[in-house]
Amino acid sequence: MDKRFCCDLPYPPVEVTCPDPACVPILRDLYAGQRSELGAITQYCYQSFLLGLRDEELSGMLRGIAIVEMHHLEMLGKLILLCGGSPVFAGGRRRWWSGSFPNYCRNPRGAVQASLRDEMDAVGAYQAAATAIHDPKIQAVLRRIAMDEEHHVKLLQEMLQRPCCRR
Numbered sequence: 001m002d003k004r005f006c007c008d009l010p011y012p013p014v015e016v017t018c019p020d021p022a023c024v025p026i027l028r029d030l031y032a033g034q035r036s037e038l039g040a041i042t043q044y045c046y047q048s049f050l051l052g053l054r055d056e057e058l059s060g061m062l063r064g065i066a067i068v069e070m071h072h073l074e075m076l077g078k079l080i081l082l083c084g085g086s087p088v089f090a091g092g093r094r095r096w097w098s099g100s101f102p103n104y105c106r107n108p109r110g111a112v113q114a115s116l117r118d119e120m121d122a123v124g125a126y127q128a129a130a131t132a133i134h135d136p137k138i139q140a141v142l143r144r145i146a147m148d149e150e151h152h153v154k155l156l157q158e159m160l161q162r163p164c165c166r167r
Contacts, residue, residue: 001071002067005061005064005067005068006068006071006148007147007148007150007151009144009147011071011141011144012137012140013137014079014082014141015082016082016083016135016137017136017137019082020084020133021083021085023079023133023135024084025091025092025093026092026132027076027079027080027083027092027129027133027138028085028087028088028090028091028092029091029092029125029129030125030126030129030142031087031089032088032089032090032097033091033092033095033097034091034095034101035122036091037070037072037076038089038097039101039102039118040066040115040118040119040122041069041073042099042101043102043103043114043115044063044065044069044115046104047059047111047115048062048066051164055162058159058164061155061159062115065152068148068152072148075145076145083138103118108164108165109165109166112159115156116153116156116157119152119156120153122149122152123146123153126142126143126145126149127142127146130143
């Protein structure tokens, strides 16, 4: 994982104080809900493929962020298992993840703006989840992931200043 695309702090261990099935729906929404890590990965991959035809550097940045999101997905999947759940690709209310969830904007500026909005929402979602879950070990992981999402906000804001995204 390229350190340019994540916060420069270590990740806490992925463990729980005590398995709590009540945490599973909250974690699943972050894992594979409508606005989730799985959605972010697919959206960034799509954008990377599409924008690679116009700007290879921007494409590489989007791919780098996708890889960080994959790490988040892995950590959340492990937490779901540790809490007694199954890391199926569904949100908290068992709504199955769908390929209709990602934003498929083809305009570079619109695509980056959509991802910026999603990252800003993700910061809030992780902070809310850390408040709703009372296990300090899970909270530490969620807060650390939120730091990466805040870093992604900054990276995407910088991307909007690039020539291909100004139009």
